[in-house]
Amino acid sequence: MLPNKACPVVLSSSLPIRLLLFRHPLAGTQLVKGTIENAELPSEAALRELTEESGITGATVETDLGCWDAEHRDQIWSFHLCRSGRHLPERWAHQTLDDHGHVFEFFWAPLDDLPYTDCHPVFQRALAFLFQRLKEWSLTAMSD
Secondary structure: OOOOEEEEEEEOOOOOOEEEEEEEOOOEEEOOOEEOOOOOOHHHHHHHHHHHHHOOOOOEEEEEEEEEEOOOOOOEEEEEEEEOOOOOOOEEEEEOOOHHHOEEEEEEEEHHHOOHHHEOHHHHHHHHHHHHHHHHHHHHHHHO
16 A cells, blocks of 8 residues: 555653644644655655644654555555654644645644544544554553
8 A cells, every 4th residue: 555645643742642633724623644745755744744734843753653545535644653852832823835824723632532523534534543553553662
């Protein structure tokens, strides 16, 4: 399965662990995600998209969380757990240079209370997949 979309996943550095999401002014709550460009590695695309959509710079990819078939517009998403390397606020807004210059409102969502109903069905399914992958990853990380 070759991905064509990259999705950086950022978790909070404090307990309880929370997931970074944003509210798109027209399309509801979402994960950061974007197109993998020609000759770009999925992990590189994830970091680029994170910077473009959230303003977070200097992040690194910690691990690959796998690919997922969105069953929507032939999209295959590649998920990458990223660390920002700096403290991130509880909430912030970022105006994109692409996507018509929208302002995205970022916030942290508890993993045990993700806002599925605020999301488009594709993002609902993506969050369910990601929740399962994060559970598997944390079990693996604890056993190492």
